[in-house]
Amino acid sequence: MNAPASRSRFREAEKRRDSDHVSFLRHKGFRWLWIALLLSGASALGYALIDQQPRPNGGTWYGYTLGTIGLGLILWLTMLGVRKRRINPGAWSLKAWTSAHVYLGLSLVVVGTLHTGFQIGWNVHTLAYVLMLLVIATGIYGVVVYAVLPARMSDNRREMTRAQMLDALTALDRQLESAAQPLARDEADLVLAALKQSPFAGGLLARLTGRYPGCATARARKGMAGDSEAEQRVRALLEKRLAQLGQLREALRIRAALEVWLFLHVPLTMALIAALTAHVISVFYYW
Amino acid sequence: MSHVLIEKTDHLSDTIFKYQKGKHVMATPSNLVLRSDIDFEAGKRETILGRWDEQIAGHKVNVKLNAEVVKVEGAKGAFRIHLRGGEVVEAANIVLAIGTQGNPNRLRCPGADSPLIQYQLDDPGEYFDEHITVIGSGDAGIENALGLAADPAQRNVVTILNRSADFARAKAANVALLEEAEREGRVIVRRETEPAEVRDGELLLNTRDGQEAIRCDRIIARTGSQPPRGFVEAMGIEFSSPEPGSFPKLSPEFETTTPGIHVIGALAGYPLIKHCMNQGYDVIEFLAGNRDLKPADEPLLAAKFAALPGKRSVEEWLAVFGGNVGVLADLSVLQLRELMLDSTCHAYEPGQVIFRRNDPGSSMFAIAEGSVAVEVNPADPSITVGIEQGSIFGEVGLISGRRRGATIRAAEPVVALELPRMAALKLLATSPGAARAVNAIAIERQLLQMFGPGITKSDVAPLVASAELVQARAGQVIVTEGAEDKDVYIVRSGSMIVEKQIGERPVFLSYLPAGSYFGEMAVIDGSQRVATVKAAIKSEVIRLPGEAFLAFLAANPVLRDKALSEMTARRATNAFIEGQKGSFSGVVDMYSQTAQFLVDNGIGEATDVLLIDEKLCIGCDNCEKACADSHDGLSRLDREAGRTYAHLHVPTSCRHCEHPHCMADCPPNAIKRGPDGEVFIDETCIGCGNCQRNCPYGVIRMDAKPPKKPSLLQWMLFGKGPGPGEAPYGWRKSEAKKQALPEAKLAVKCDMCARIDGGPACVRACPTGAAIRVSPEKFLTYTKLAEDAE
Numbered sequence A: 001m002n003a004p005a006s007r008s009r010f011r012e013a014e015k016r017r018d019s020d021h022v023s024f025l026r027h028k029g030f031r032w033l034w035i036a037l038l039l040s041g042a043s044a045l046g047y048a049l050i051d052q053q054p055r056p057n058g059g060t061w062y063g064y065t066l067g068t069i070g071l072g073l074i075l076w077l078t079m080l081g082v083r084k085r086r087i088n089p090g091a092w093s094l095k096a097w098t099s100a101h102v103y104l105g106l107s108l109v110v111v112g113t114l115h116t117g118f119q120i121g122w123n124v125h126t127l128a129y130v131l132m133l134l135v136i137a138t139g140i141y142g143v144v145v146y147a148v149l150p151a152r153m154s155d156n157r158r159e160m161t162r163a164q165m166l167d168a169l170t171a172l173d174r175q176l177e178s179a180a181q182p183l184a185r186d187e188a189d190l191v192l193a194a195l196k197q198s199p200f201a202g203g204l205l206a207r208l209t210g211r212y213p214g215c216a217t218a219r220a221r222k223g224m225a226g227d228s229e230a231e232q233r234v235r236a237l238l239e240k241r242l243a244q245l246g247q248l249r250e251a252l253r254i255r256a257a258l259e260v261w262l263f264l265h266v267p268l269t270m271a272l273i274a275a276l277t278a279h280v281i282s283v284f285y286y287w
Numbered sequence B: 001m002s003h004v005l006i007e008k009t010d011h012l013s014d015t016i017f018k019y020q021k022g023k024h025v026m027a028t029p030s031n032l033v034l035r036s037d038i039d040f041e042a043g044k045r046e047t048i049l050g051r052w053d054e055q056i057a058g059h060k061v062n063v064k065l066n067a068e069v070v071k072v073e074g075a076k077g078a079f080r081i082h083l084r085g086g087e088v089v090e091a092a093n094i095v096l097a098i099g100t101q102g103n104p105n106r107l108r109c110p111g112a113d114s115p116l117i118q119y120q121l122d123d124p125g126e127y128f129d130e131h132i133t134v135i136g137s138g139d140a141g142i143e144n145a146l147g148l149a150a151d152p153a154q155r156n157v158v159t160i161l162n163r164s165a166d167f168a169r170a171k172a173a174n175v176a177l178l179e180e181a182e183r184e185g186r187v188i189v190r191r192e193t194e195p196a197e198v199r200d201g202e203l204l205l206n207t208r209d210g211q212e213a214i215r216c217d218r219i220i221a222r223t224g225s226q227p228p229r230g231f232v233e234a235m236g237i238e239f240s241s242p243e244p245g246s247f248p249k250l251s252p253e254f255e256t257t258t259p260g261i262h263v264i265g266a267l268a269g270y271p272l273i274k275h276c277m278n279q280g281y282d283v284i285e286f287l288a289g290n291r292d293l294k295p296a297d298e299p300l301l302a303a304k305f306a307a308l309p310g311k312r313s314v315e316e317w318l319a320v321f322g323g324n325v326g327v328l329a330d331l332s333v334l335q336l337r338e339l340m341l342d343s344t345c346h347a348y349e350p351g352q353v354i355f356r357r358n359d360p361g362s363s364m365f366a367i368a369e370g371s372v373a374v375e376v377n378p379a380d381p382s383i384t385v386g387i388e389q390g391s392i393f394g395e396v397g398l399i400s401g402r403r404r405g406a407t408i409r410a411a412e413p414v415v416a417l418e419l420p421r422m423a424a425l426k427l428l429a430t431s432p433g434a435a436r437a438v439n440a441i442a443i444e445r446q447l448l449q450m451f452g453p454g455i456t457k458s459d460v461a462p463l464v465a466s467a468e469l470v471q472a473r474a475g476q477v478i479v480t481e482g483a484e485d486k487d488v489y490i491v492r493s494g495s496m497i498v499e500k501q502i503g504e505r506p507v508f509l510s511y512l513p514a515g516s517y518f519g520e521m522a523v524i525d526g527s528q529r530v531a532t533v534k535a536a537i538k539s540e541v542i543r544l545p546g547e548a549f550l551a552f553l554a555a556n557p558v559l560r561d562k563a564l565s566e567m568t569a570r571r572a573t574n575a576f577i578e579g580q581k582g583s584f585s586g587v588v589d590m591y592s593q594t595a596q597f598l599v600d601n602g603i604g605e606a607t608d609v610l611l612i613d614e615k616l617c618i619g620c621d622n623c624e625k626a627c628a629d630s631h632d633g634l635s636r637l638d639r640e641a642g643r644t645y646a647h648l649h650v651p652t653s654c655r656h657c658e659h660p661h662c663m664a665d666c667p668p669n670a671i672k673r674g675p676d677g678e679v680f681i682d683e684t685c686i687g688c689g690n691c692q693r694n695c696p697y698g699v700i701r702m703d704a705k706p707p708k709k710p711s712l713l714q715w716m717l718f719g720k721g722p723g724p725g726e727a728p729y730g731w732r733k734s735e736a737k738k739q740a741l742p743e744a745k746l747a748v749k750c751d752m753c754a755r756i757d758g759g760p761a762c763v764r765a766c767p768t769g770a771a772i773r774v775s776p777e778k779f780l781t782y783t784k785l786a787e788d789a790e
């Protein structure tokens, strides 16, 4: 056995076993926040002190420097998409990457803006700049939902997995099916419609807002007015079904909110890279 | 040879017959040659059973099916074997190969012989329009009842009887399904009801409100089974110890203490099929007069001893080990051979390191020749204490499942035997003498290690003499707050929680893992107990009488000072938490309840456990995906499942228990503890599923190794393959078929990413820092539990 190596791993493992639960934002005492602030501060200081001729813009040597840093950063930030799906080989930590991603991504606001030298126009250069700001804006939204929603998702879950929520629904449905047997035709149809409707029906909007105006269970519940024993029983079951649907839909809503922004963040990143390519080629072409 | 093969069922090899359909049967150990005239190689259950039936017929074996042996009388040369139904078979010798399945418990009421009763249900789909009663409230009974009621088209009326009011012995998930079926009227559940008499087409019940008869066409009795031990002992055969895990005492020819009766196979303690077959061959050869046959394991032992110096024969080496090592003294030759096969022999040069302090270690060493030196002071390797020939070392790591306490070197040329944990535990279970010896040594060494350098065997001798080993159930109180008793305790295995009554509620103070001691405060300053200490899980503590402990401290002033300073630290913690109580009572309550929640969820026996802070978890399941991608494409954790308290979630993932339950009953001993403390399953797994059933946390799954996926790049650019994470079942199945991969389902579980750079992938792949893997003694502290994550 390779004893020394195994002992060093032991020390490493012991450190891990002693770890706190610190979020990506606070990772290592805000290490990447400080680095990002340093980068932004240095860029701003350089911008203020260095005499760029004829005027500050992307074409001066300082402008090129900022542009190169910005481009490098953007390409590296994009690599998060790969790192997230490929954690081996190498002792990577995605938390550290996310932490660096967020703070360095934010520092692009400073670096990128200074790179433009505040020259804005209707051209591919400004397009790239605006796309970058949009990516950053969606990213900020992402961080906000990451901070706010997980606790709510946990509270809503009440230790149930989504599969269990669906199972609970199926169990209720079986009970409803037999309870609805004695009902009159029109009431039975209401129940059947509720059972037939997929709990996911309603589309993206419904999923994001958690509002399902076409919910057949709600309709059936409203239509179940009578006072016979069967009707009372079905009503109680429909109430339960509504509550169960509510929990499932809330889970889906929060998950959607946690993910939907990535469907802007990532395509915008792709567009940004395309625009950047055009931007870089045109700059060199006209050089 | 005149013979008869008696079999209780209508087929041979019932255990294998009962495997699930299509199970891939393994032929381990692969280095052992098969002697039997009947072929056996790895393959599908059906193929193997079919070939055996053919060859049994081909060899003209005289088989008597449907003949259950109920009693054996007589002695060697003239046994009378009584079969159920009254028939008697006479025999000169008997080979018992009845396995360990035992007999299902029979109903104990009039009519128990009725043909309506069956003890197994093979296919619930084959019964229609019947009134069926299932008796038994365990998982088997519930699963049978649900199976029979699953398809309404069969129109069965299914009733299940439960002697008590709740289903305490069954899995929660099964109970929930049963209750649901009851609500929907698919199954009739009768609680506090027992069968009173089985009649023709009718079952009489004893209920809480008196007797009642119900219609009944079929009874499925699932009330557990009796191990065959009683049946075997009734023949006069002695077992090696009263422990439930022990086996019959056997001679090298597998003869029991009743001359003329031989025991082989699972019943003899050899659960692997190849062993079973070889032993049958050997015993029959012996009975046929072939006395020179060497056991089948002879070449394996020879290979084991080949590395040792001195070119001695297998016989000679066995004599050296058996004769020199104290704890092996009671073993029979057969047991010794087997122990040798399970263990490793080492030869060390003088000065050579055998193991180092803090190395992982779950094995015990025994010195057959030479002696070793223990470096008792980590700061100064020159200070050593010797351990002599014939003694053992390394047993602390074995007993508490933790790290080596000291570095040990060979003092002279040493020949030593390394017993892996399972082999050592088996030794302790079969040999009471070995158990006593190891216990005494373990207590002594634990004391020496605890009190550190400078303390010698003779210093602790009076303590060892007065020490007493105490078993504690989970939750059992060892020390009660406010009491006047004055003993000191050492946690030998398991763990303790310390609580203090503050106001009207108990508040969690701290967690004591194996190796810690408690109770010294009251002894040293004569005060009342300041806190309650109770076992978090089933534990073992060493009790040292207070006076002996005081005398020991008086003789060793340095230790006294150390103990006093530790006491001050404990006092400070207590005072701190008590102080917090006034100002932030909510925080203290939360801390206390969170700690209790974690202990309730198995953290007390964990060494490394995955926790998820649900204030941070975004539910991306990247942890599961990374797990699958780091391990052959199967995830070993279920993030969503599991309990949650105050946003702290304990997912379904291995806790790397101090004493892993999964290891208990693994036929090829494929479950081991690795160098980083991880509990892992190696490639010798035969897929029997025992570990899956034995793990109380449900973290082991049985699955076939999935086919390789197209690379990440191919997926990102061209959408090829199922992408990162565990591929869906359908894809794995169809792709495996296409590539003609073997589909043997093997056990898979977390290995703590032991061979992966950077450690656990689940933790590293969590983008927000929600997932952490921690050890309980480091995590169950006020600062960690009360800290508020962002």
Ligand SMILES: Cc1cc2nc3c(=O)[nH]c(=O)nc-3n(C[C@H](O)[C@H](O)[C@H](O)COP(=O)(O)OP(=O)(O)OC[C@H]3O[C@@H](n4cnc5c(N)ncnc54)[C@H](O)[C@@H]3O)c2cc1C
Pocket: B006, B007, B008, B009, B011, B012, B013, B014, B015, B016, B019, B024, B025, B026, B027, B028, B067, B068, B069, B070, B097, B098, B099, B100, B101, B264, B265, B266, B267, B270, B271, B272, B273, B274, B276, B667, B686, B687, B688, B689
């Ligand atoms: C799910 C599972 C998977 C396994 N997979 C493997 C594997 O892949 N490879 C491997 O090597 N091992 C495997 N094992 C272990 C192995 O199957 C058994 O240890 C082995 O079959 C034991 O053989 P045996 O002859 O000692 O006993 P058994 O196979 O149990 O045979 C005993 C026979 O005696 C009969 N009998 C019992 N009592 C009486 C009586 N009173 N009168 C008359 N007849 C009686 C029984 O009906 C039975 O047919 C597995 C075990 C299990 C449970």
Ligand code: HEM
Pocket: A074, A077, A078, A079, A080, A081, A082, A084, A098, A101, A102, A103, A104, A105, A106, A108, A132, A135, A136, A137, A138, A139, A140, A142, A143, A146, A262, A265, A266, A269, B620, B767
């Ligand atoms: C130009 C700058 C940026 C680029 C090019 C960029 C690009 C990306 C990419 C490619 C991903 C991977 C998404 C996936 O594969 O699922 C990602 C994820 C993410 N980005 Fe950005 N990003 C930028 C700026 C930012 C900023 C400024 C923030 C926050 C303030 C941010 C926050 C995030 C977060 C939180 C994630 C998700 C991490 C995860 O869940 O794994 N990004 N980004």
Ligand code: SF4
Pocket: B653, B654, B655, B656, B657, B660, B661, B662, B663, B679, B694, B695, B696, B697, B698, B699, B700, B749
């Ligand atoms: S598999 Fe189960 S029993 Fe085995 S170590 Fe892990 S949690 Fe413990």
Ligand code: SF4
Pocket: B612, B616, B617, B618, B619, B620, B621, B622, B623, B624, B639, B765, B766, B767, B768, B769, B770, B771
């Ligand atoms: S990787 Fe982290 S955030 Fe994602 S599901 Fe797992 S624990 Fe939650």
